[in-house]
Amino acid sequence: MKKKVIFFIGSLMFLSCNSSSDKSGTISSNDNNFANYKSFGQKVMTNDIISTNEMTTRYKSLKQGDTLAVTFMGTVNGVCQAKGCWMTIPLTIAEEEVMVKFKEYGFFVPQDIEKDTVIVQGKAFINEVSVEEQRHYAQDAAKTEEEIAAITVPKRTYSFVADGVLIKE
Secondary structure (H helix, E strand, O other): OHHHHHHHHHHHHHHHHHOOEOOOOEEOOOHHHHOOEEEEEOOOOOOOEEOHHHHHHHHHHOOOOOEEEEEEEEEOOEEOOOOOOEEEEEOOOOOOEEEEEEHHHOOOOOOOOOOOEEEEEEEEEEEEEOHHHHHHHHHHOOOOHHHHHOOOOOEEEEEEEEEEEEEEO
């Protein structure tokens, strides 16, 4: 009986350690932890998911023209209200967020996922977004005419092209 209790407690400790974040910013996981996520696009590999904090650090090290293949977890800040063809995920830098688009326009996400937890897999890069494109995104996000007119300069952005997305149900 004593051996069974020790085995049970050891198993619980192993499972609890298996789903937490480590100090490097990697979220340890296995596919069973993501059974309550809905999948969009390609299958997302859930063995090397990094946190938003780690993603912020990695974006800071990128230069224009660099790309980084990565999978990270975050909370949706905004979604295209026209089709679900893009979403934004905030970083830990004040006022900064990642603009996530979907590879080759091959899939879309639901338009009602703001504040939902997502895991995105794909390529991160730095992008300069024109005034015209920023205004288009502002229209998609149902911004006011005044907010759209206030966009007057190109913006350096943290961009991401996802080939797969998991959305927590």
